[in-house]
Amino acid sequence: MKLEKLALRGRISLQFAVTVTFMVMLVLTLGTIITLQMSNQGQMLKNLSNKVISAEVATVRSDLDIFLRAPALANRMATVLLAEQYSNADKDLSQFEAPFVHILSKIFPDQKHLSLISFGSINGEYIAVGREKLTNKFSLLLKDSRTNGSLNFYTGLKSTDSILHQVNPYDPRTRPWYAPVSRSKKPMWTSAYQDYDPVQGITISFSSPLFNHDKNMVGVVASDIKLSNFNQYLKSSPNLGSGAIYIVDHKNEFISHSSVEKPLPHMTINELSTHDNATLLKVKDSSNEMIRMSAKFLEDKKIKDIEFNLGKEKIYGRVFKLADGNGLDWRIVILIPERDLLGDLKKDIMVNLAIVLCIGLIAALAAWRILASITKPILLAAQTARLLAKQEWQPTIAGGLQLKETTLLANAFDEMSSALACSFEQLNYRIRHDQVTGLLSREGLREEMSELVKKNPARKWGALLLIGLDNYRSIHDSIGYDQGEELLCAIVNNLKQYLPEPVLFARVADTEFVICMDVDVDKPCLTELIQRILDSFTQSFHLQYDEVLISASLGVVSANFNHLDLIENLRNASMALNKAKDKGASSYEIFQIDMVEQSTQKIHLISELNAAIEKDEFRVYFQPVVRLSDGKVIGAEALVRWQSGQRGLVSPGLFIPLAEESGLILPIGHWVLRESCRQIAERLKNGWASDFDVHVNVSVRQLIQSDFYQVLEETLQDFDLPPHNLTLEITESILIEDSNVIAKLIGRIRSLGVEIAIDDFGTGYSSMSYLHQFAFDCLKIDQSFVSRFLDNHKSEAIVSAIIRLAGGFDVPLVAEGVETAEQAQRLLELGCQRAQGYYFGRPIPLEDWPAVWCGSGKSEPLS
Structure with missing residues (x-):
């Protein structure tokens, strides 16, 4: 019954899953179609908008050419007329009234945007004939000898008609349509300015200079277009629709526009006399949102095509320049909304898409019904697989019609269940236990702790011991893999006899073991256990073919902890183990909290040390080596110094061990060798004594590199340093x-000719047993003997013995760390030939060496 209910529930889920898959595929298909449709629609709109806008641009450009050509033609006619009839002596301009009316009414009767033709003389006379657009009525504007200096606006075309408006005083020569032309002497379009007429509209003019027969300018002719007429012209564009057309100047201010905008501010008569240009509306301040949003595109003077979204609608636009060589520098912008291009097409597309989606939904419902009968047999196999994964499945055949395929699956799953159950158990054991020793693995230790805590939530442990085998690697290489595993098992069996109960014992790494002590362990018991563990390694382990002696070190965390603190305590124990190994084999160290800080500082210092190599922060200092018999400087020891940008001058005792540990000693040592040879080679070429000897320390890591000999050879060749001028210092431990x-x-x-010196002689291992195996050229007595040999008879005896030993080998001896005259004198009496130390000179850069040291002089003792 339970399986039947599960099968029923699974049938619905499987049916749902298959149906959803079908729906997703359907939606993806429809989505792809819709996406392609929208993409095609977008491309179609773009192409359509491009064609429509191109056609509109051609129309507008053609119409504007005609629109703006009329003022220029009117000016030409007027200047021809005036050139024939006007004289500077004319104070009465009545002879031009009829010709100006003729030009407006007869020659340009349909160009009603041409609102006025005027002439201003250099003497200040002015005559103009204006046209009212709606009534096409003409009126006279006049200032000459008949108006007594005033500008009169008449109701008709005669000076005897009634005066509609009067401006006094008035000087045409100061007006924006006159003054620029009088300076340039060339025809030009003016900036927009405000008229003096009663309407005080905004006007632009095409102005032309008038010259007499002597080529002298006698006045200016201007033909005006009112911007309000310009706006009406743009609004009447037949293809405008719900779009917009506007013209801007170089400041992105409206010259003309097809939209309804707020009125421009008017200046008073007094203000007009001091302001040349009118205040125009900026595109960004337009009342039309579509125009306002297009303003940002006009900042780029090179832009041609515009495309942006206004709400949910896309707007297409085109910007083209309008210039005629006469100061006209405009840009015309045409904006067309998406709805003007598509009409009801978009709505029809959305209706069609909705129909398609409805059909898809109906298909999905039909698929749901069909899948209900198809998926039932598959459901039982799927549910059986789920139970198998939980190791809960039992081979039960459900009642009803059974398919041959599902019955075969049930029998196969039954066989797999038994095999997998056994495999899972074996795999789990392998994960939780070490395959060599049978101890808990690292993961097994964590799980064992978790299971113990589940049984007793208050369960804790009192100490953690991390045992690290000191020399297992080299022993393993010598005795082989099989005996290496036998040794591990012998170590584990030996340790088990010392461990109290209860305790958790695990192997967490190749050569590391963990012991977790019970919370009741006290400090004396812990100390005793540690010592017993260390003592257990003092005796050799008897293997099948060999007898092996191995040592171990311990890192100890002595604090109560639970299973959640295991990883942190393993890390802490590892830090303590590293400290113990630094002390030497068969040592132990108890974790202290400051070890974390020390470890962090160590990591940071190594990181800074690595960066110092890239930043070239290392320097080579040289300490003189003198001949005791006469005090002559015969050589120097090269010593590396780190001038850190953050820490200042860092002690070599701090960074050299870290460099050795991290492997950075290789690039540092390589640099020191080359830099020391380079500097000494330069001095030798500049006249230093040819037998001057530079000592360079070489670490064991450097020496055992396969390419060290090649590096040394290349260094000598690169800097042309004679080999006999170089001595490599190696410590006894290398040997x-x-x-x-x-x-x-x-x-x-x-x-090669390079000499070898054994450094720190007498402080390392059994030196005497190695001296006959290695060829060397110099011995150096460690400063630990020199510093106390005057006050300690044993130290003096050692120093004396080493001096005689060097004499027996017929090699020079260098005493390090000489700090007083008494030490130097006594060493000389004992037969020591050479020495170095603060008494003779501290390590300093070669360029700071006193002249007396440089290759041939005597070292002056420090005061």
Whole structure:
């Protein structure tokens, strides 16, 4: 019954899933169609808008050419007429009244936008004939000897008609249509300005200079277009629809527009005399939102096509320039909304898409019914697989009609269930346990702790011991893989006999083991256990073919913790283990909180050390090596210094060990070797003594690199340094790393002519047992012997013995750390040939060496 209910529930889910898949595919298909449709529609709109706008542009450009040609033609006619009839002596301009009326009424009867033709003389006379657009009525404007200096606006065309309006005083020579032309002496379009007439409309003029027969300018002729007439012209465009056409000047101010805008501010008569140009409306301040949104595109003077969204509607536009060489610098903008292009087409498309979606929905409902009968057999197999994954499935055949395929699946799943249950159990054991020792693995330790906490939520542990095998790697390489595993098992079995109950014992890494002690462990018991563990490694382990002695170190966390703190405590124990290994084999260290800070600082310092290589922050200082018999400087030891941009001068004792540990000693040592050789080679070429000897320290990591010999050879060649001027200093500890390999390498180095000095002699391992194996050229006594040999008879005996030993090997001896005259004198008496130390000179850059040191002089003792 339970399986039947699950099958029923699964049938619905499977049916739903298949149906949803069908619906998704349907929606994706329809979505693709709609997307393509919209994309095609968008492309169609773009092409259509381009064609419509191109046609409108051609029409507007053609109409504007005609529109703006009329003032220029009117000016030409007027200037021809005036040139024949006007004289500077004329104070009465009545002879021009009839010709001006003739030009407006007879020659340009249909160009009603041509509102006025005027003439102003250089003497200040003025005559004009204006036209009222609606009534086509003409009127006279006059200022000459008959008007007593006033500008009269008459109701008719005669000076005897009644005066409609009067401006006094009036000087045409100061007006915007006159003054620029009088300066340039060329025809030009003026900026927009305000008229003196009663309407005080905004006007633009085409003005032309008038010259007499002597080529002297005698006045200016102007033909005016009122911007209100211009606006009416644009509004009457037959293809405008719900779009917009407007013209702007170089300041993006309206010259003309097809929209309804707020009236422009008018200036008083007094203000007109001091303002040349009218205040025009800026496009960004338009009352029409469509025009206002297009303003941002006009900032780019090179833009041609405009496209933006206004609400849910797309607006298409075109910008083209209008210039005639006479100062006309306009741009015409045409904006066409999407609805003017599509009409009801978009609505029809959306209706069709809705019909398609309805059909798709009906198809989905039909698919739901059909899938109900198809998916039932598949459901049982799917539900069986789900139960199998939970290891809960039992091979039960449900009642009713069974398909052959599902019965085969049920039998196959039953067989798989038994096999997988066994495999899962084995896999789980492998994950939780170490395959070599049988101990808990790292993951197994975490799970074991979690299970114990589930049984007892208050469960805690009192200490964590991390055991690290010190020299397992080298032992493993020598005894082989199988015996290596046998050794691990022997170590584990040996440790188990010392562990109290209850305790968790795990192998968390190749050579690391963890012991989690119970919370009741006290400090004395813990200390005793640690010592017993360390003592257990003092005896050798008997293997099948070998007997092995191995040591171990311990990192200890002594604090109560729960299962959630395991990872953090493993990290803390690892830091303590590293500290213990630094102390030497068979040591232990208890974790202290300041280790975290030290570890963090160490990481940061290594990071800074790496950056210092890239920033070239290292310097080479040189400490003189003197001959004790006469105090002459015969060489120098090159010592690296780190001039950090953040820390200042960092002690070598701080960064050299970190460089060794991190591997950065390789690039640093390579740089020091090359830089030391370069500087000394330059001094030798500048006259230093040819036997001057530079000592460069070489670390074990450098020396064992396969390319070290090649690097050394290239360095000598690159800087043309004679090999006998270079001595490489190596410590005793290097000699025991791999004596055969090191001996061969030292032999090759000496064959180049480079000398070898054994540094810190007497402080390392059994030096005497290695001296006969290696060829060397110099011994250096460590400063720890020199610093106390005057007050300590044993130290003096050691120093004396080393001096005699060097004499026996017939090699020079250098005493390090000489700080007093007494030490230098006693060393000389004992037979030591060379020395270095603060008494003779501190390490400093080579360029700061006193002249007396430089290659041939004597070192002056420090005061």
